[in-house]
Amino acid sequence: PPAGGAGAATAPGPADPPGGDAWETVRLARHPGRPTTLDYLESAFDGFVELHGDRLGADCPAVVGGLARLDGRPVMVIGHQKGHTTAELVARNFGMASPAGHRKALRLMRLAARLGLPVVTLVDTPGADPGVDAEEQGQAAAIAENILALAVLPTPVVAVITGEGGSGGALALAVADRVLMLQHAVYSVISPEGCAAILWPDRGAAPQAARALRLTAPDLCRLGVVDDLVPEPAPAAHHEPEAAARALRAAVSAALLPLLDVPPATLVRRRRQRFRRFGAARVGARAGAR
Template sequence: MTATTTDAVADQFWTRCRSCSSLLYRKRLRRNLDVCPECGDHQRLAAPDRIRQLVDPGSFTALPGDVAPVDPIEFVDSVPYPQRLAAARADTGLDEAVVCGEARIDGHPLVLAVMDFRFLGGSLGSVVGELITRAAERALDRGLPLLLVTASGGARMQEGVLSLMQMATVSQAIAALREAGLLTISLITDPTFGGVAASFATNTDLVVVESGARMGFAGPRVIHQTIRQPLPEGFQTAEFLLRHGQADMVVERWGLRARLRPLLAAAHAARSAVVRRAEGADASHSAGGSPSWVGPAGSGLAPGDGAGSSVLIRDPDRLAEPDGWRAVQAARHLDRPTTLDYLATAFDAFTELHGDRLGADCPAIVAGLARLGDQHLVVVGHQKGHHTKDLLTRNFGMPSPAGYRKAQRVMRLAVRLGLPIVTLIDTPGAYPGIEAEEQGQAAAIADSILAMTGLPVPVVAVVTGEGGSGGALALGVADRVLMLQNAVYSVISPEGCAAILWNDPTATPRAARALRVTAPDLLRLGVVDGVVPEPPHGAHTDPAAAADLLRRAVVETLTPLLRLPAETLVRQRRLRFRSFGAGNRRVPPPVGTR
């Protein structure tokens, strides 16, 4: 027997722990649920292995996974995206980065979606989002709890901004379950980062973290590269998450079934109450008691505000095709109008509100009450600044968790007062820093996305400059999404994409073009509903004209929404984001609402 053959045979029976380097007998390791018996390291599990460990033997039935793969932006880095998908399928034996099905845990039925990090880092793409959404919809149809087992590096860059949309698509499916009184649980495994952490991993009823797991909005490498500071011991670990209030419990792998059992039993016992509430809601609806959005007495847009032909561009062929990198640079121009500039010019009588009521006021988010003519409304937006002092004070428009919590607080005020909401988006992304992670950055973004999916008042979002990742989407789940002609909207910054996929900072312009971040690209993808034209040489060259165009666009878009009842607004908003799932056709709004 050759040395090579001997080594291969040895590899079948022995392995080394990634943490303590102990030589471990594979069968013993498997009997210990793939937890190192020497140091307790919880090794990563493939989705089929995770399912076998969690559910009752023979109880798992896979949900249909007949979703065709997509390549929406024909992305190519070192190899074309379809080749990466084919290689991942061959390596893992899975069709995608999640396995969904129905099963039982100690006899209690549930629906579960289990992510697999081996498949392109468990990244969240259109198919993954579609499959998890279908699992949530099955749970809703069957009246069952939903368990999400997360393991992901974040949104899938190769699918561009459509991968970003999956955060909202899945979040609104979670929202429907919560509204129906059905239990949702996240089981966080190692690693869970980015768009998954900032959406469905943390917006469930309960967050259970497996011992040894790490979770955060930004990964340690990104944080270190951004702030150039050493990270503290135990940063983003399960214990860190528990200590900073971001988890309900931390559980060793061997104890997961025992911890999930009483939670599922309680959900089963509570199901009868859910049914009674649903029957009561049906009776109310039959009696004509369904809620409607009604603005305050005497509200309305000033005469003439909505008059004239449409200012919005809805046909991408009417737009020039800008170079992606030049568009990014234009969106970042320091003289470009900010949220406060537009509040002083495009809106009337703005009154700013401060604080998240949890101990902080983030200057990167501006929120408060304003008017458009006679119509009172709430405006929430990112604020960058124009000069060094302003940029530093406003943290370059990168919000902390307190900023998103402030935004949610003011949006809840809008609901109580019956006021529509306008959001102005201009951020490179949420702040990737140590304090932000300690204060729950991922959960703050997830909560904002979740809350916006169910707001019973009209919501219009406008990307005025840089729409960066989940930090932008946290203010972007709206009935209508607009963008200025020279704005951009992306799943990640071009610099970040170039660093991760090309490992070459000089590839940034190429990444910007590949990501398809410009107004005509996003209009074609259906991510935005209309484009607000800018003065010929950009908004920064004529801020007054830019403000007038923005005002007219908001009035034009908001006016028909004011006539819709609350239940219609929420339903159509959710249909809008549901349409971003793989294989779904965009569902246009009914005639008369655009």
């Protein structure tokens, strides 16, 4: 939820400055030239073999995944796929996964666990598919199933927020031992436009909402939601995709290495404790405020 307490819901006045660092970051995270999951699979990983389908009858194009190598080590990589052109974005449903996409990801996570492979997820979605068809096909249950599976998966999991990390659609791939975030990515329970429409209500207040949401990598690192920030080449990843891929590769390798020798039971316990801490910190903050 937006930080800042009751003050966060104060209507913006004429003197409020337009934009701001957080809003500029949102715009960078949404840039159509920003590297996608398939771009990173081609440049940051080796020997990617894509695996298709949820084994129940569909293959959601908004989620891609399969086997790859990272520094010679086999891993399972799963990520949201957007695109660069309008045609690609439409074909991939703008990276918004359907229940079939979440079930595909779940199948690959479980396969990784059976094979004893680490899981790397690349998160870049404005949110799960909000359509009526997705709801009728069990969108909420599919997301919940992924969160539950990741909470108990007996193999290392590293998640990277590479662009937009929106709501439950992002969380379905982001329950991990280590959560990394690219410098100009965003991660939030709701979009700034959606937040502004609810709190002010005025979608034009999105820049103010972006600042209130604390959705940037530095903010989330300070809050402990994200473990580390991955620097991007100046001015942003889409200007030098190869350099961005090298930075992502190095960061994922560094995060994954200490997890490889941790016993599965310890991994699961620490992962669950990591997320339970968020609620405990929130309760403590409320008690302090009172």
